[in-house]
Amino acid sequence: MTSKFSQDLDQNPGNHQPLTPLGLLDRAADVYPDRIAVIHGERRHTWAEYAQRCRRLARALIGAGIRRGDTVAILAANIPEMLEAQFGVPLSGAVINSINIRLDAPAIAFILQHSETRLLLVDQQFADVARQAVKLSGLQLDVVDIRAADVPDAEPVGVIEYESFLAQAPTDVALRYPEDEWDAIALNYTSGTTGNPKGVVYHHRGAYLNALGTTLYARLNAGTPVYLWTLPLFHCNGWCYAWALAAVGGTSVCLRKVVPDEIYAAIRQYGVTHFCGAPAVLSALVMGKPKDWVRPETPIWVACAGASPPVTVIAQTEALGFEVLHVYGMTEAHGVNTTCVVQDAWAAMGDDERLRRMGRQGVRTAVAGDMIVADPSTLQPVARDGKTIGEVLFRGNLGMKGYLKNAEATREVFHGGWMHSGDLAVMHEDGYIEIKDRSKDIIISGGENVSSIEVEEVLFTHPAVFQAAVVAVPDEKWGEVPCAVLELHPPYVGTLTADDIIQFCRARLPGFKTPKHVIFEPIVRTATGKLQKFKLRDHVAEIIAKREH
């Protein structure tokens, strides 16, 4: 840039302010003061009230000695206080650490220690595990108990209850907006699919941009959205939806238990327009459809992620009056980074092809920057042929700051100037990506890559198969071969042999992709619902070794 366009044209407070989602709360309270921001059972908060409660929480935290850059953790279901913490904790200058409610006490204790949590907010539903975790952590923690009318009373973990804590907030302290948009706003621990939990650090800039991007792809700006909290707020801060809803003055409907009855009840009672969930949530909705369900005139928008929704699940969900959008992202990148944008031309392709295309991970969002599928070492993009496998890499403003206190893992994930997703995918001719495997879960058999996901997809088309996981086992001849671990639907248990399954696959897959071993047993998942294939691999290898000797 030559001098004339930079001379005497500096940044100043009038033309440059830190990007942050926190300002969206102030705007929502100003523009939509009387609109309902939060619904939980009989409870209602307008945006003015919600903002006031968030600010009170921030001031209470400051009053309790929380300083800029401290960690404040919360262990809670999707209740109003969890929504308040998404703004209230950062407004105190602290970093919000939303802990997975499905973890056990030792895992929570590890997170409290590693994050150096100064204060913990506990939903009384999780009082017991929180008490154990705090004890195990050995930390001198301040604990604030959140009492709720919809769960049984529990013995308090700390010495003060949430409402009393808010009530004692000083009124004369200033809220702490970020000094720089690169300041941390949130901390999210990911178990990943391998190794120890890592603390993913979010920045205000990324959180703000993803909030804006979310309003765009989810069309939250059409009318007043009513968003149902099926997606846990401890996953990527609810994919940034709490912040996105502030940008449009939308309504949050809290949900303690993500079960079909409660979801359908909320949809009917509050006119839900949007929600998010894993394919399992969609399947549950299909199975749990009320007898008197009437397909809504305007489809209810639902974003689906975590795994590719099977074609039949999309079709059945659509038939109920839901509009499904498949999205993909990762904890390390503020949540959603791609959406499977539905092209007009797909409508003419027939349902099979249309639904198959809708199951892909898709294209980058307007705020996600660049995305390539590439060789992770050379960074050379793969051909757009729907066949060549590479790693999904991102470069833009949604990448996390890095892993807390883990410079090595941070360097590794960003090596070569791209954020490495660890997911292997192909790029189709139309520029849409389709995930084929986790990079560490690919099976290399006779020098050929075998996508465990591709084999699982074939297994899922067998009517007897309820759950399926495919992993590599060592093989003298081929190096590795695929092994299928299967849980059958109850009526089928004991009616099928390993050979039946192998025959079934052989008819549908090339030989090198066909499982050589089949094991019938329950599939164990982590608290976040993830399959840890590195563990399953070891387990399966032992079984096979025993069988063969």
Next chain:
Amino acid sequence: MTSKFSQDLDQNPGNHQPLTPLGLLDRAADVYPDRIAVIHGERRHTWAEYAQRCRRLARALIGAGIRRGDTVAILAANIPEMLEAQFGVPLSGAVINSINIRLDAPAIAFILQHSETRLLLVDQQFADVARQAVKLSGLQLDVVDIRAADVPDAEPVGVIEYESFLAQAPTDVALRYPEDEWDAIALNYTSGTTGNPKGVVYHHRGAYLNALGTTLYARLNAGTPVYLWTLPLFHCNGWCYAWALAAVGGTSVCLRKVVPDEIYAAIRQYGVTHFCGAPAVLSALVMGKPKDWVRPETPIWVACAGASPPVTVIAQTEALGFEVLHVYGMTEAHGVNTTCVVQDAWAAMGDDERLRRMGRQGVRTAVAGDMIVADPSTLQPVARDGKTIGEVLFRGNLGMKGYLKNAEATREVFHGGWMHSGDLAVMHEDGYIEIKDRSKDIIISGGENVSSIEVEEVLFTHPAVFQAAVVAVPDEKWGEVPCAVLELHPPYVGTLTADDIIQFCRARLPGFKTPKHVIFEPIVRTATGKLQKFKLRDHVAEIIAKREH
């Protein structure tokens, strides 16, 4: 921020890239390659083609010796090449200077000189004025002529035609994305309402954020928007809509002549969903309604700015099937900064009250940061009483870098850490602002502030009044008094006296706001349609002085 959330958590290319609207073009070309991006008469470009033409323009400019930070100007109507320049010029590393086509040769020459323009793109409709301006400027300029099928041939100004220029673009040069989001992207000269033209410098960060903000408030993300270019692209780069449309893969319908017949024809032919314009455009649409106009099922969205749309104009426009949103902003802040968000509760208030509220300037957009109405010296916000007048001040990321080569004016407009709009407004109880005057146009009579706009609004309710302008004239007793300059509708000319008008106002306004003088004569506006009240004041003062002596 304590160390743990900043240590080893630095920015790197994987998590931090300059914000810029230029990446939105790449994404649109990837995601919507076959959608129509540009329509002009028989001409069509898909997003893939549009992107390719923009890139070719950028490479042609680089091939012609344009360097980072050079100025490339364009003098063109809203034709496809004007849209191409919005991306193509910045992709060459240059700053785009879109020149007002209504200016005369000396004014254009001034802009060419002041901006140090290196290359000028000229729509042949403006060949004559461009030729004169280049000559007057004394600059050795490269000129590229844009030939168009829809205007008469003109003698070329330069030595190469646009299509030949594109054809000679080198293929082996890299496009120049910004090195920093604070780099300049555009230059827009504003005549303002006082003094000399000033060069407003836009930054990539602000352009990107306003593009995202625009998709939100204009709901460009619902389906495929078809945007009609009634708003000149030389006003704030078309309020950033060319960039916003890339974020959603929308369609631009070009329009050389903004007249009702052409607007209605485009609406019918292309299914226009969105456009923008001054209240005069709305009035023209009401007057020029085709006899066989059928109110569309889905209202056509129209943003209106430049002056507050009168209640009757909003009502009539709505009745034709348009949804009107009043927006407000300024060249100095990347275009639109506030929108008059329509509240659900207004529907129950009756049309008079609802339409009156819709005519206010409203509330800040989601990307506009903070806005206050305050005493410009003390920066103390005024009461939310709808009465106390203060200046509209902004603080956020939409403020320009500043005025080119005018450090003093830049310092002045940003003094106290806020961007001073120069507009005087009140803040209503509901947080909506309403502009009352330009700060330099307020009339101070007997120590009381008189808003010239308020008096004009009363005058407009008189059936005979076609145009009205109220300015201060010196008065021995009161310091200043209001003087009304009026253009009457033809049938009324000669039927009314100054006293008739004064009586009419006295019945509707307090004495100190009632005009003491009335002059019947045509009202002169600038090329941008602005009324330069400082000139009118001098002119009126002379007339009054002559009358009184």
